[in-house]
Amino acid sequence: MTTVLVTGANRGIGLEFVKQYAKDGAKVIACAREPARADALKALAGKQGQIEIHALDTSDFKACAALGKQLASEAIDILINNAGYYGPKRQSADEMDFEGWAYTLAVNTMGPLAVAQAFRENLKRGTEKKLVTITSGMASTAETEGSYLAYRSSKAAVNNVMRNVAIGWRGEGIISVVLSPGWVRTDMGGPSASLSPEESVSGMRKVIVGLTLADSGKFLTWQGQERPW
Numbered sequence: 001m002t003t004v005l006v007t008g009a010n011r012g013i014g015l016e017f018v019k020q021y022a023k024d025g026a027k028v029i030a031c032a033r034e035p036a037r038a039d040a041l042k043a044l045a046g047k048q049g050q051i052e053i054h055a056l057d058t059s060d061f062k063a064c065a066a067l068g069k070q071l072a073s074e075a076i077d078i079l080i081n082n083a084g085y086y087g088p089k090r091q092s093a094d095e096m097d098f099e100g101w102a103y104t105l106a107v108n109t110m111g112p113l114a115v116a117q118a119f120r121e122n123l124k125r126g127t128e129k130k131l132v133t134i135t136s137g138m139a140s141t142a143e144t145e146g147s148y149l150a151y152r153s154s155k156a157a158v159n160n161v162m163r164n165v166a167i168g169w170r171g172e173g174i175i176s177v178v179l180s181p182g183w184v185r186t187d188m189g190g191p192s193a194s195l196s197p198e199e200s201v202s203g204m205r206k207v208i209v210g211l212t213l214a215d216s217g218k219f220l221t222w223q224g225q226e227r228p229w
């Protein structure tokens with residue numbers, strides 16, 4: 001059975017990943033910051049026995065390591081670093097909430113590495129060995145449009161981190177990619193976004209199925225095209 005770990009699994013894109021993988025018969029380790037408030041996820045787990053819910057705040061790096069130890073016996077095929085934060089209200093070149101920026105970096109840049117390190121051994125034991133980090137088109141430095149400096153820089157930085165992880169862990173057979181989900185109708189994307197979570201996640205799952213070690217280190221869209229860094 002395929003085992004998938006998803007962070008930020010209680011709503012939006014993360015919840016949709018849980019839904020689709022569980023429907024396909026995978027075992028899903030669904031991590032949510034506050035399981036007590038994760039009603040939609042708990043309802044899904046009530047219907048699908050193979051969803052396990054764990055509390056995880058990905059900005060708490062010690063908690064990431066502790067969960068890795070607690071789940072040491074699991075082989076994980078696909079790890080989806082999905083948890084993300086859009087950043088503080090003030091994040092322009094003219095006005096920056098620096099504390100908010102630091103927290104954005106903790107969630108979007110450092111958390112994904114803390115999670116990857118915590119579950120590295122689990123991934124090595126999995127058959128697929130796929131480390132997928134959900135980034136954003138807004139991470140692209142080549143195509144940046146200004147604005148949202150905290151969010152853009154945190155996603156550009158996680159792209160860099162995961163490309164380095166791809167190089168460092170290639171010998172272990174771990175495939176590390178960063179995937180942009182498109183503009184998706186979630187709390188973050190808002191109601192005018194062009195894609196439903198179903199469309200975005202089905203597209204990303206197709207890309208994930210096709211990943212090989214030759215793809216490791218790539219920045220890909222939800223449809224599998226390479227994006228400029």
Ligand SMILES: NC(=O)c1ccc[n+]([C@@H]2O[C@H](COP(=O)([O-])OP(=O)(O)OC[C@H]3O[C@@H](n4cnc5c(N)ncnc54)[C@H](OP(=O)(O)O)[C@@H]3O)[C@@H](O)[C@H]2O)c1
Nearest residue numbers: 008012013033057058059083084136183184186187188189
């Ligand atoms: N929607 C889009 O158009 C879009 C576009 C590009 C990239 N993305 C990326 O796609 C991913 C999912 O976004 P979304 O649209 O589903 O956003 P969302 O609806 O705002 O959901 C964000 C998820 O991340 C979780 N999260 C935030 N901070 C966390 C932390 N410190 N520890 C654990 N979980 C945390 C949230 O948990 P709580 O409920 O506890 O807050 C929630 O489950 C993010 O990485 C985002 O940057 C989204």
